[in-house]
Each structure stands twice: as C-alpha cells, then as structure tokens.
Amino acid sequence: MSRLILSITLSLASAAFGASPRPVRAKHAIVTSASGIASETGAAILKKGGNAVDAAVATAFALAVTYPTAGNIGGGGFMVIRMNDGRATTIDYRETAPGKASKSMFLDAKGNVIEGASKTGHRSVGVPGTVAGMALALEKYGKLKWRDVVEPARKLASDGFLVSHDFARSLKSLDGKAKNFEETRRVFQKSGAYLQEGELFRQPDLAATLARIAEKGPREFYEGRTAELLAKEMSAHGGLITVDDLRQYRAIERAPVRGTYRGYELISMAPTSSGGFLLLQMLGMLERFDLASLGHNSSAKYHLLIEAMKRSYADRAAFVGDPGFVKVPVAGLLSRTYIESRSKSIDPDRATPSERVREGSPAKSESSETTHFSVVDAEGNAVSNTYTLRDGYGSGITVTGAGFLLNNVMDEFAAKAGAPNAFGFPAGEANTIAPGKRPVSSQTPTIAAKDGKLAFVVGTPGGTTIPNTVLQVVINMIDHGMNVQEAVDSPRIHHQWLPDQVRFEKFGVATDVRRGLESRGQKLQLEKDAGTIGMVHAIQIEAGTGVRLGASDSRSADGRAVGY
DSSP states (O other): OOTTOEEEEOOTTSOTTSOOOOOEEESSOEEEESOHHHHHHHHHHHHTTOOHHHHHHHHHHHHHHHOTTTOOSSSEEEEEEEOTTSOEEEEEEOOBOOTTOOTTTTBOTTSOBOTTTTTSSGGGOOBOOHHHHHHHHHHHHOOSOHHHHHHHHHHHHHHOEEOOHHHHHHHGGGHHHHTTOHHHHHHHEETTEEOOTTOEEOOHHHHHHHHHHHHHOTTHHHHSHHHHHHHHHHHHTTOOOOHHHHHHOOOEEEOOEEEEETTEEEEEOOTTBSHHHHHHHHHHHHTTSOHHHHOTTOHHHHHHHHHHHHHHHHHHHHHOSOTTTSOOOHHHHTOHHHHHHHHHTOOTTSOOOGGGOOOOOOOOOOOOEEEEEEEEOTTSOEEEEEEEEESTTTTSOBOTTTOOBOOOGGGGSBSSTTOBOTTSOBOOGGGBOOTTOOOOBOOOOEEEEETTEEEEEEOOOOGGGHHHHHHHHHHHHHTTOOOHHHHHHSOOEEOOSSSOOBEEOTTSSOHHHHHHHHHTTOOBOOOSOOOOOOOOEEEEEOTTTOOEEEEEOTTOTTOEEEEO
16 A cells, blocks of 8 residues: 555544544545445545546445445445536435335235335345446546446455454344345355454455456446346345346436535435435524534533424425425425424424424425445545445345345335334335335435535435434534544434434433433433444545545444545
8 A cells, every 4th residue: 555545543442422533634635434445445546546436436336345234236325426616416326116016015914014024035125226326427427437446346355355353243243134045144154154353255256246347337237147146036035126127227316405504505415315405404493593602512402403303304204205206395395484484493492292293384396224435536526425235234135146235225115104114213105115216215425515615525324313413513513613533423312203212322411411401301212322323434625725634433443534
C-alpha cells in the first residue's frame, strides 16, 4: 500500500460515547466504509484516476466479498450522487417483488400474518438490484470501464483475505439461518466450523460469478449463467423469482429530494426510500427551535427530537410506497406550510402519546442489516450509498454454484396493512405487496452543501433507525459544531411513532436526562442493553482548507476511512 494512503482503524475499544479520535485527514480524496479492505479498494480506484462514482462501484463490489452480512450483489439499495458543478441525482436499485408475488402471500387462510414467513426461506427473496444499480451509475457518471471496477472484487474473492475478529464473531449470527442451507454452510464453514480469526477466506464460486459479470457486462447477472443459477435455486426450493423477473429488472434514476437547514442544502433519496423525506421533514420541524442552546444531551432537546420523529414516522406509515404504484405526496409532505403546521403541534414541555399522533393532511401533489459508504474524490464529486440484504446475511441462502447470498427484503413490504414488520413498524396500504413493486425503505444516503460547495456526506445502516441516526449526525455537525468523527460517535436515540417508546443506547442517556424525558411523558425502553443505533460512515470537507475528513463509526470494528 502506498505511503500516500492514510488510514485509521477505529476499534470498538474506543469509547463510542467519550472523546472521539480525530477524523482521518486526506488532502485529495477519501472513502469510508464498514470494511477497511473495501475502503482501500475504493481509494486505489481514486488514485488511478477514477472519480467518486468509479470508486463507489468498486467499493460496493468489494463489500460483497469482505462484508457479506450486508455488502452484496444479491440485494439492493440507493445511491445519491453530487457532481462538483452542483448537479445531483439518485439511483434507485431497490429490489422488486417477483411476478408471482401476491398481496396475500404471507397470510394464512384466516387472513392473519404467518409469523416469520416474509423473512425466511426462498419466498422471502426479492429480485436483486445491486448489479443493475452500479451499472447505471457507472454508465452515466463514471469514467472507468466496467471491468476495471469489478476486477478488484474478483481478485479479493479469488485470492482471499484474512478473517478479522469481528468478521469471525459476525459469522456466528449466521448459524440459525445456515443450518437450513447446505450451500451456505459449505461457503462459510471449514471442516464443519465457521471460519476463525486469522484464517484465509477464499470464495471461488463468487470469484467466478464476478469474473462473468466483469467479462460479459452487468446484464450477465440478469440474463446469463448467473441468472440461470439464481432461477434454478429458486425453482428447486419453492422460490418465486424466475428468469423473466431477472430479465425485466431495471434500476431507476430519480430526482433527489432537497431541503435546507440553517443555511445548508441537503440532498437525499426520494421514494421508494422514505429516508429523505423523513430527514428533511424532521429538520424542518426542528429548525424553529434553538437546539444549540438546549445542549447536546439535554432532555429538552431530546424531547423535541422525539416529538418530530413521531410525527414524521406517522406520515411515512400513511403515505409512502413505490411511486410506480401509488401517488406519494412528497411536495406536500415537504412544503413549508405543512411542516410548520406539524411543528407547531409540538409541545416543548409535554409528550404527545403516539395514539394521538396521526398523519397530517399534506397537499396531494407529487413519496438490521444494511451498510453504508461515502466517497469524495479530488475534484469534489461525492457519492453517498446505502445498500442491503435486509437482515444480517439476508435470507441466509447462498445461490448454489454462484457464491453470493440473497436478500429477504420481502419482509419490508406490509404483509398486511397495519401489521408491524420485524422492526415493529406498521406500514400502511401503500406498501402492500404487488408484482414488480419495490418495498419502502428507510435508507437515507445524504449529501450536504453550503454556499454551493460540498459540505459533508453521510449515511448509515439500521432499519427504521436510519433516518433518525442521520438526523442526529447532521444536527451534531450543524447545531453543535462537532467535527465529523465526534458527530458520528456521539450517542443516539430513536422513536418511530409505534411502538410508543424511546430506544437509547447503553450508557447513552444519563439518569437525570432520562428522568427529564419521563417527566415530560416520554416512555423509554429500559432494557439492560438496548444495543447500538446505526453505524455511520461519513465525510466532511474542512472549512478553509478543503481537506477531506473521514469518519468511520466507532461502533464498526472493521470500519475504516482511507484516503490520500
């Protein structure tokens, strides 16, 4: 590795809620992701003359090799792109429901949801979109050839890489799924045991798949030998995806949603993702309050955030679906008049119970496991990308002979309108299943500019916690003046309207702050260990110098920012 490459590994031993290490400084360009190896792959592409989109595509394919709990070619996601001249766009490569899918496919004869049916087995798999999404982004906004950005991942899969402690520990969570799938056990186990720390992990079947995709182009995944292997896997085990489903899949370029907050312009994903509207609507509600004067960890500030979260998530449940199937009133949801009306219903001194929080009436115009990476190149082009297999290791199904895991994204539809999904969130009729439909996502890849210049790039995994995680990182930087690493490492809270409870990280809320929230009527989730909320990988442009400051969340043991 060149001496010009700067890198830092942020260990979980670092106190996530104490003093943060300094962000990684890079004069020219930087990549930050959940895998240091993948970040190195993207940074190497940048050094070879690739732009941010080239590096993003290479990083995405590398994560499919080195971070299989979420990195993927068998899932889908969203990419936000901002070019250095201010042009911005998004790529929606969300998975779709197979042609044989139906609204009642996860209901029993009495119309009740069959527990676990939408997230287990071959019928839980949606048509993957990642390869098509990467191809569309590269074709329209990249500089390098397709083969050049896929080849590093192929080599990683063929040559192998050393298993880290965190990766070895992560594989144990695959056990409950892998016991049902012989091919998954074959790929991720050695002599009947999961790979151990320090062992070399080679993936010859995945390497062969990546070689086919690199040589024959991205449509090979949807129309070639890889498509045949995927369809055969489905047919042999009662899955619904066919060769026709794969052939018909297309990624979609969409206009981003845009908003402002205290002089910053924010660019994020429109539906099918709900994340962009949630982020912008919550920031709009909070802008009339002086959050900085309330203090970062105060009960008064957290109370306001929680109340904004309740109102926005109620709107999400009522209005957001695939815009190809339902009319999503994005402009109405983000209109200043509507946001002000929602904000004025917030009582700074008293919680509104969730059962009394309903969706508003916007104007009817114009929407576990995931991973995020951010890229900024030497010219100031930026990419914010979030993609997923849905749960950790997705469905747990490895395509026989192809070496890659498949998603279980069908659980992100509403199996029945109003029924809670795995995150406890009750999606509405707009997000029920239909053939070819894309399920609503919470993914919130976001890019910010100020005075026409790139300011920061941010995103995170975390299911329904994603918009709230991005919200708090943005507020940390803008309202509280934190640098990007401090903003990313700070403790976080979460409320999603229903169930009516505030989730917070262990050691993240002091006892007196908790009492202050409870005195206002907020209901806190009080498990001994509520886990972590999000895993952010972000980049900030240092004012005055233009230096790229990279942050990999201290919650991410193998995450790293790499630049030059």
